[in-house]
Amino acid sequence: MRILFLGDIVGKPGMAAIKSELPRIRDQHRLDLVIANAENAADGSGLTVRQFDKLVRGGVDAITMGDHVYRKREIYERLESDTRIVKPANFPDVAPGKTWTTVTAGDGTEVAVFSLLGRVYTRPVDCPFAAADRVLEELPADVRVRIVDIHAEATSEKQLLGRYLDGRVSAVLGTHTHVPTADATVFPGGTGFQCDVGMSGPYESVIGRNIERVLKTAVTFEPVHYHVATDDVRLCGALLDVDPATGKCQRIERFEHRVEA
Amino acid sequence: MRILFLGDIVGKPGMAAIKSELPRIRDQHRLDLVIANAENAADGSGLTVRQFDKLVRGGVDAITMGDHVYRKREIYERLESDTRIVKPANFPDVAPGKTWTTVTAGDGTEVAVFSLLGRVYTRPVDCPFAAADRVLEELPADVRVRIVDIHAEATSEKQLLGRYLDGRVSAVLGTHTHVPTADATVFPGGTGFQCDVGMSGPYESVIGRNIERVLKTAVTFEPVHYHVATDDVRLCGALLDVDPATGKCQRIERFEHRVEA
Amino acid sequence: MRILFLGDIVGKPGMAAIKSELPRIRDQHRLDLVIANAENAADGSGLTVRQFDKLVRGGVDAITMGDHVYRKREIYERLESDTRIVKPANFPDVAPGKTWTTVTAGDGTEVAVFSLLGRVYTRPVDCPFAAADRVLEELPADVRVRIVDIHAEATSEKQLLGRYLDGRVSAVLGTHTHVPTADATVFPGGTGFQCDVGMSGPYESVIGRNIERVLKTAVTFEPVHYHVATDDVRLCGALLDVDPATGKCQRIERFEHRVEA
Amino acid sequence: MRILFLGDIVGKPGMAAIKSELPRIRDQHRLDLVIANAENAADGSGLTVRQFDKLVRGGVDAITMGDHVYRKREIYERLESDTRIVKPANFPDVAPGKTWTTVTAGDGTEVAVFSLLGRVYTRPVDCPFAAADRVLEELPADVRVRIVDIHAEATSEKQLLGRYLDGRVSAVLGTHTHVPTADATVFPGGTGFQCDVGMSGPYESVIGRNIERVLKTAVTFEPVHYHVATDDVRLCGALLDVDPATGKCQRIERFEHRVEA
Numbered sequence A, B, C, D: 001m002r003i004l005f006l007g008d009i010v011g012k013p014g015m016a017a018i019k020s021e022l023p024r025i026r027d028q029h030r031l032d033l034v035i036a037n038a039e040n041a042a043d044g045s046g047l048t049v050r051q052f053d054k055l056v057r058g059g060v061d062a063i064t065m066g067d068h069v070y071r072k073r074e075i076y077e078r079l080e081s082d083t084r085i086v087k088p089a090n091f092p093d094v095a096p097g098k099t100w101t102t103v104t105a106g107d108g109t110e111v112a113v114f115s116l117l118g119r120v121y122t123r124p125v126d127c128p129f130a131a132a133d134r135v136l137e138e139l140p141a142d143v144r145v146r147i148v149d150i151h152a153e154a155t156s157e158k159q160l161l162g163r164y165l166d167g168r169v170s171a172v173l174g175t176h177t178h179v180p181t182a183d184a185t186v187f188p189g190g191t192g193f194q195c196d197v198g199m200s201g202p203y204e205s206v207i208g209r210n211i212e213r214v215l216k217t218a219v220t221f222e223p224v225h226y227h228v229a230t231d232d233v234r235l236c237g238a239l240l241d242v243d244p245a246t247g248k249c250q251r252i253e254r255f256e257h258r259v260e261a
Ligand SMILES: [Fe+2]
Pocket: A039, A066, A067, A068, A151, A176
């Protein structure tokens, strides 16, 4: 089966690209499932209910989030009750949302989806290794296809989680840095890995934001609002071929689709 | 003219690959100049005098460093007196080493080389933007080809420095994360950019180190020595075509050379 | 001469305490000068023009700030043109404000005031040691009394700056952690030192904020606005006796004034 | 009953002071129990078995540790098997050591002891709030006297833990910054609190280390070994009166004992 995992959808440009491009991409690549990280949809930070609904209508089957998961309070309800979105699995029990979910792919395969937040250079969270172990224990044993979003800063931490989960999940795919890495590979145990799949948004930018705005603050220390940028919109992610019977990743390649201006 | 910039050389495997592969690579790609970051040469941290000499003999024309620059005290003398190695330009004045240098390429072009350390998530250092301005003011005006190593963790900071220096230098090339990014591009002003060129060392590893060792500490908190790994050695970097008259980058592409086992 | 240095004024409770208490305190302790850090005056973050004017009218002779200095854009004008307020001296040249100032104390002594931001665990800034050296070089040589606010997180960095400046300034006084330390002392060279003088605001709180609000986010990860607390208001600082002829600190003691409810 | 809690014992000077001073202090203050944090005993980092034995012989009834707990591998065995030492309770299950212990005080009261590591600005660890809840659930209900070491950097995090545990434990006492705070108090629920009790070691220093050595690296970036300092040795801590029947803290005061040179 073929799965597309898209990195952090950023702002209106990212949302618009999903709407205009994803249907064609689904057909062209004969996708059975689309998963997307949507933590930056709402003007760069968080996800609104309206955006959630648009993504689902636009062909996204499951949504992961990141450090910005709770920026929009209105999404808490979807996090609690809708099976198409998860919170990071190493967040507190009392934090809104589910730690994992399963969705049915186009070919009928049940696919488990969960995400982990890294804790090197990011906000303090509980151990992602232990959280992954807990989720894998809870997952129905017959759900063999398992896709993990590792939302983290440090390359070492992402590689460590990929190695830790090698052979136990279908893929460990990085998000958060908003820059795609050139290291997509299948680890010895059959787990697809890419350190970061890159963002889905405007690349004529500083990680999705207006260049001049971010530069202004960096140089003068005057805080300004970082508008989401507008140009060179791309959908970036990873394209996976997974054996539905074993959950093994047969092939992974970096995915990049440039939106015509 | 053609320049190869290689990312962090890691340990013995990285050093051995330079020795065995670089002569052939120089010929094959008709390189006029080779620059390499060597901050991880000495068992993963620092650079010895003997290694410095080996790199120079092996065909490396200029060496940059990073946060590990002062790990081996013996290299201070080279940092002070040898024109083929620089310290990060935003380090203190009193810190050992020069903030920039120029070297003569195979085609006779003078090429300026300097490096900056990022300060987001890394050790506290002085403003890299201001340091770059100072170096550019000091550089002889007729040295048009200028290669900058931005040794940093955060993608945002690397992109910002690339944009800040766009049109003023030939290339801004990232190091430190040890994972190559898939974003090599020439910015509108004519500056080549890649967020990280990746390390030159063993890729069957966690950023160059033995997987089991790093995983052990991550999971159990017991500190252990992180041995340099051994397998899947690659030389990674960026390959640049630069106009020697204007210093503009005409073409940049990601470079990856896998060493036969 | 006698100088009172007050730590971070927090919100309305801190502002009200200055107004109601400072006149009496000035008399009672026969103060020649009052300096206050006001970075948290505006609802916990930043300083408004109206608050600046109130502080000056209320008896504050000079104002230092911290990481929140630029939160209120309206204060930039005062930072640029008014001699009673300074920005951190290790902020960029282009950042709004002066790096040092002098004010005339009640006994006629000219007193220099400047502040430094630490960079261990805080936002990246330029070297505070080098910035202090620059300020001391610029200061008129006959201004012997010099008060330094070290606004920093790490105790090691504050102690280091105190030791570095020992014998060159009258006092190095810590702010930012909002908790007074019990280590007020005069260093061998004659510089008064206290690692943190504590905040001027509500102590029935978490560093000035409403306990329940901060606890809520810490435990559930749901972001909420951290209201400034209201109860157990204290003005905290350091009380210094300084020799106006030599600038040596003769005596330092921790200052704490509890406001009657 | 009366309990003395001593902060981070630093190096030989700290160890020597325990040996020479503690017996007299025990008598003079009629102590029923002495608890000490010993994470910096072994030349500033870690604890050896020999030192553990010396502390116990010298009158320390229970030992807590901090981020340096595993620096000396030889102590793992004591951490696993000896009831007088605990690891931080929010460390991984698989990490060596127990999360809590009980010791019998001189008056016959059973006293529970545990420690938590903060995670703001420190190494990533699991939630200290949840870990405290787990320990309190495991503790025998009839053990009413409970002393908690919160080993953390940020004042906000320490205050939060104190407030979170107010009414459920006898005292929450801070360590790690090595500077005593002037905020010892009993919270409304009957829990004694002090943000940091200070270190037990040489105060003519930078947090226990030789001033010149630390200053050298701060200014020049050249790494050097930070020797433990030698002068102005003090034992610092908190002195508690606790009701053995209810576990309520009746009185807390800052403790500081200066060793005669
Ligand atoms: Fe993120």
